[in-house]
Amino acid sequence: MNSKSWRNDAYAKVTGKAKYADDIKFPFMLHAVPVYSDFVHAKIKNIDISEAEKSDGVVKVITAKDVPGVNRWGQIIKDFQIFAEDKIFYNGDVVAVVVAETKAQAIKSSALVKLDAEILPSVLNPEEAMKPGSLIIHENHGTNIINHHKVRRGNIEEGFKNSDLIIEKVFQTQFVEHAYMEPEVAVCNPRADGVIEIYAGMQHPFSTRRFTSALLGVPLADIEIIGVPVGGGFGGKDDTIAIVCARTALAAKLIGRPVKMSYTREWSIRESYKRHPYKVYYKMGLTKDGIIKAIETKIVADGGAYCSVTPWVTWRSTVQCCGPYVVENVHCDTYGVYTNNVVTGAMRGFGSPQMNFVIESMIEIASEKLGIPSIEFRKKNMVRQDSVTITGQKLDNHKVAMEEVLDVVLKESDYFEKYKKCKTNVNNDEVYGIGLAMSYRGMSLGAEGDDFCAAIINVQADGSILLETGIHENGQGSESAMCLILARELGVKLERIRYRRPSTSNIPDSGTTVASRGTVMGGGAIVNAVKELKKKIFEYASKKLNCLSEEIEIKDDNVFSKNQSLPFEEIIKGMYGERIYPFAFGVFKAPKVTWDEETGQGIAYFSFTYGCQVVELTVNKKSGKVKLLKAYAAHDAGKVANESMTLGQFYGGMAMGTGYALYEEVKMKDGKIKTLNFNSYRIPRATDLPEMKAFIVQNPDPNSPSGAKGIGEPTNELMAPAIANAIYNATGERFYKLPIKIDAKKEPEVLQ
Amino acid sequence: MKLTINKKKYNIPDSYKEKRLTEYLRDELDLTGAKNACEMNACGACAVLLNNEVIKICHVLVKDAEGKEILTIEGMVKQDGTIHPLQQAFVDAGAIQCGFCTPGMVLTAHAFLLKNSKPTREQIRKALQGNLCRCTGYQQIIDAIEIASEYYRKN
Numbered sequence: 001m002n003s004k005s006w007r008n009d010a011y012a013k014v015t016g017k018a019k020y021a022d023d024i025k026f027p028f029m030l031h032a033v034p035v036y037s038d039f040v041h042a043k044i045k046n047i048d049i050s051e052a053e054k055s056d057g058v059v060k061v062i063t064a065k066d067v068p069g070v071n072r073w074g075q076i077i078k079d080f081q082i083f084a085e086d087k088i089f090y091n092g093d094v095v096a097v098v099v100a101e102t103k104a105q106a107i108k109s110s111a112l113v114k115l116d117a118e119i120l121p122s123v124l125n126p127e128e129a130m131k132p133g134s135l136i137i138h139e140n141h142g143t144n145i146i147n148h149h150k151v152r153r154g155n156i157e158e159g160f161k162n163s164d165l166i167i168e169k170v171f172q173t174q175f176v177e178h179a180y181m182e183p184e185v186a187v188c189n190p191r192a193d194g195v196i197e198i199y200a201g202m203q204h205p206f207s208t209r210r211f212t213s214a215l216l217g218v219p220l221a222d223i224e225i226i227g228v229p230v231g232g233g234f235g236g237k238d239d240t241i242a243i244v245c246a247r248t249a250l251a252a253k254l255i256g257r258p259v260k261m262s263y264t265r266e267w268s269i270r271e272s273y274k275r276h277p278y279k280v281y282y283k284m285g286l287t288k289d290g291i292i293k294a295i296e297t298k299i300v301a302d303g304g305a306y307c308s309v310t311p312w313v314t315w316r317s318t319v320q321c322c323g324p325y326v327v328e329n330v331h332c333d334t335y336g337v338y339t340n341n342v343v344t345g346a347m348r349g350f351g352s353p354q355m356n357f358v359i360e361s362m363i364e365i366a367s368e369k370l371g372i373p374s375i376e377f378r379k380k381n382m383v384r385q386d387s388v389t390i391t392g393q394k395l396d397n398h399k400v401a402m403e404e405v406l407d408v409v410l411k412e413s414d415y416f417e418k419y420k421k422c423k424t425n426v427n428n429d430e431v432y433g434i435g436l437a438m439s440y441r442g443m444s445l446g447a448e449g450d451d452f453c454a455a456i457i458n459v460q461a462d463g464s465i466l467l468e469t470g471i472h473e474n475g476q477g478s479e480s481a482m483c484l485i486l487a488r489e490l491g492v493k494l495e496r497i498r499y500r501r502p503s504t505s506n507i508p509d510s511g512t513t514v515a516s517r518g519t520v521m522g523g524g525a526i527v528n529a530v531k532e533l534k535k536k537i538f539e540y541a542s543k544k545l546n547c548l549s550e551e552i553e554i555k556d557d558n559v560f561s562k563n564q565s566l567p568f569e570e571i572i573k574g575m576y577g578e579r580i581y582p583f584a585f586g587v588f589k590a591p592k593v594t595w596d597e598e599t600g601q602g603i604a605y606f607s608f609t610y611g612c613q614v615v616e617l618t619v620n621k622k623s624g625k626v627k628l629l630k631a632y633a634a635h636d637a638g639k640v641a642n643e644s645m646t647l648g649q650f651y652g653g654m655a656m657g658t659g660y661a662l663y664e665e666v667k668m669k670d671g672k673i674k675t676l677n678f679n680s681y682r683i684p685r686a687t688d689l690p691e692m693k694a695f696i697v698q699n700p701d702p703n704s705p706s707g708a709k710g711i712g713e714p715t716n717e718l719m720a721p722a723i724a725n726a727i728y729n730a731t732g733e734r735f736y737k738l739p740i741k742i743d744a745k746k747e748p749e750v751l752q
Numbered sequence: 753m754k755l756t757i758n759k760k761k762y763n764i765p766d767s768y769k770e771k772r773l774t775e776y777l778r779d780e781l782d783l784t785g786a787k788n789a790c791e792m793n794a795c796g797a798c799a800v801l802l803n804n805e806v807i808k809i810c811h812v813l814v815k816d817a818e819g820k821e822i823l824t825i826e827g828m829v830k831q832d833g834t835i836h837p838l839q840q841a842f843v844d845a846g847a848i849q850c851g852f853c854t855p856g857m858v859l860t861a862h863a864f865l866l867k868n869s870k871p872t873r874e875q876i877r878k879a880l881q882g883n884l885c886r887c888t889g890y891q892q893i894i895d896a897i898e899i900a901s902e903y904y905r906k907n
Binding site: 005007009010011012013014015016017018019020022023178179180181182183199229230231232233234262264265474475476477644645647649651652653654655656677678680684685686687689691692 | 778783784785786787788789790791792793795797822824825826829830835839842843844845846848849850851852853854855858873876878880881883884885886887888889890891892893894
């Protein structure tokens with residue numbers, strides 16, 4: 001096996017044998033479809049299902065009235081209506097679910113569900129929604145403001161008073177679709193023992209189980225989520241798929257037959273949550289010798305119709321609102337706000353891509369005004385070993401690799417030489433530019449949530465090993481990374497290890513596979529489980545090999561004492577013979593973090609990771625078309641488990657960041673989404689992307705038992721500012737809005 | 753009517769003629785390698801080969817494939833389970849993440865390499881233009897196709 005590119009699911013996926021949820025069927029399976037309304041904000045008077053129920057093949061039409069348990073749920077605020085009940089809060093609200101013998105019959109009948117409702121004015125602008133007197137969307141919440149996070153550091157007035165230069169700008173970003181290739185699909189099978197099995201691609205089986213058990217009014221143990229391959233997640237397979245599963249499970253329970261709900265792309269884009277659009281007011285005070293004295297910022301995030309994880313997303317934006325720079329005086333106010341727009345929630349980066357676009361643009365604006373080269377300016381202000389962050393956290397428990405990754409990218413891209421070429425013509429109509437951006441990122445969940453994870457190692461009597469963790473395979477290769485970490489830590493061959501198909505009925509709740517926490521948390525749990533397992537093996541082996549258990553080690557599939565060795569499987573067989581289970585359960589609890597909501601001070605994250613990206617491009621003066629020539633990235637990934645999969649995270653993150661910068665926008669008109677499929681929602685194609693060069697920096701993290709750092713999201717949060725800076729360096733035009741659209745008719749001034 | 757799928761002949765009842773080919777392959781034959789992802793000819797997740805041409809079959813009717821040789825991802829694998837060198841290259845290059853686009857990518861690359869076994873990376877990018885992937889940024893997929901091209905040159 002080539003461990004550099006090894007994946008346990010590669011064969012299944014490359015042969016088409018991997019069974020995703022939509023590929024699974026059961027005998028006597030029914031098909032369910034959602035019914036939407038034309039409304040954006042309305043008071044429901046009556047839902048008439050009588051015609052639909054009579055339609056050919058229809059078995060049942062389910063509405064809020066059929067819910068035996070709790071119809072309102074959520075991870076933070078329980079405001080999601082699983083079935084629309086009193087009001088339509090957005091255009092993706094589901095009024096009913098039609099269940100029929102075939103999907104075609106269900107779709108046909110869904111048009112017969114009639115909704116009588118009174119239209120309410122829609123609240124679509126978050127800044128308007130925040131104002132006193134605005135129509136309140138969720139009356140029991142009392143305000144449209146979902147959350148308000150703050151940072152209060154130093155003295156902001158003094159900071160600006162002591163500044164020689166003050167710059168104020170406003171930035172805006174867009175709604176973004178995750179565009180996982182696999183739309184939401186749930187298959188629910190009511191078992192004879194009363195348990196409902198759920199097969200669906202998701203990132204958070206444990207939350208899905210909570211949503212479902214609440215809706216059905218049954219204990220957690222009566223719902224079993226069985227892991228299947230996930231056709232991409234990127235933060236997007238959390239709340240929406242949980243709700244789709246809950247509805248499907250309800251149908252299966254009420255009817256007593258297996259039910260599949262398979263979403264079309266249009267339903268998926270209409271209903272699923274998006275990346276938050278941000279409006280950011282940013283004020284920076286600087287001394288003439290290039291020190292950032294003060295930053296004041298107000299961040300307004302459109303939270304859409306339901307809370308989802310808006311408070312957590314905007315919290316990360318708050319903690320990282322000044323980028324990887326030391327700033328003495330900071331005043332930050334971040335608001336998540338309800339509107340009647342599409343729901344917004346978790347998406348790769350989780351509140352950092354928006355802020356990094358702002359910060360890394362501001363850094364270049366400031367350095368130019370000061371007349372200091374931007375790299376020199378960054379080096380003057382950036383975090384270094386033992387620096388104190390804007391939340392008062394001293395960076396002394398891991399290697400601060402900000403300068404290291406910056407220097408790698410500067411050297412590998414030949415940045416300074418190429419920078420001299422900026423604004424020169426490449427072809428007749430194309431001008432050249434190079435741009436850079438860098439960031440630091442708090443690892444895992446931080447103070448936004450409880451952070452722990454479990455692993456089970458179950459060695460079989462023949463020495464083969466079953467491994468399971470609470471981390472979920474989203475496509476990133478987490479199962480492979482877990483197997484590789486186990487092989488490395490235990491000292492056995494990879495061939496022995498099989499990853500057990502995960503089930504919520506087998507392993508304790510380990511949270512969600514988001515926040516780039518999979519390898520860190522799962523790997524940590526494995527390291528701790530290996531410690532437990534080794535204790536048992538060493539104790540037995542020391543008797544067998546007549547030595548102290550401290551003298552035992554396992555290496556290359558053998559158990560060694562000082563002067564002799566036995567094969568691993570022989571020791572295991574012996575253990576079974578003496579009725580000792582070579583079984584271990586390991587837990588990794590993330591180190592303690594702290595947070596004060598009033599001052600925004602505390603140990604926000606237990607560690608940080610550092611990244612830098614550079615992009616080279618040309619801008620066509622006539623068409624405004626941006627062509628990427630090359631991209632470079634260096635990130636500190638800690639100790640890497642699977643090099644090839646790590647590189648995959650680099651390339652995929654950069655590609656998604658490119659879409660964010662140049663192509664992608666969920667277009668809304670009066671609260672309704674206009675870009676419902678891939679013909680109008682454009683994600684990057686192979687021809688849109690440049691050759692990418694990735695440099696993995698490896699500083700094993702002392703706070704992560706396996707040494708790994710998270711890498712999935714850092715790679716996604718820098719392309720937008722790097723591209724914006726490169727476009728500025730090519731054309732002299734600064735963009736404050738994403739996606740960047742260059743108006744070719746308006747010739748940029750510098751080009752004349 | 754008759755269809756040839758992965759070199760095997762099938763008698764198709766008339767009632768299936770108006771069905772979409774994806775539906776027929778997935779629901780009736782359990783050939784689930786072709787995926788539903790956009791159902792509007794925009795993403796390539798359902799791509800198969802008809803007479804060695806890449807076709808997105810979400811909008812192809814069963815009757816329109818009559819008389820043509822259909823190759824699906826399941827047909828790239830030998831009876832004994834051995835995978836094609838192109839598939840092996842995808843595995844070795846780390847070109848697989850979530851895997852949902854992979855069958856369409858492999859088949860598109862196969863049709864392309866049959867015509868051009870000495871492609872530049874730019875030509876590979878153009879060949880993949882109709883296949884969307886959200887995970888990989890295409891970089892390692894292009895690497896895989898470059899590695900596999902050697903096999904197509906020799907065979």
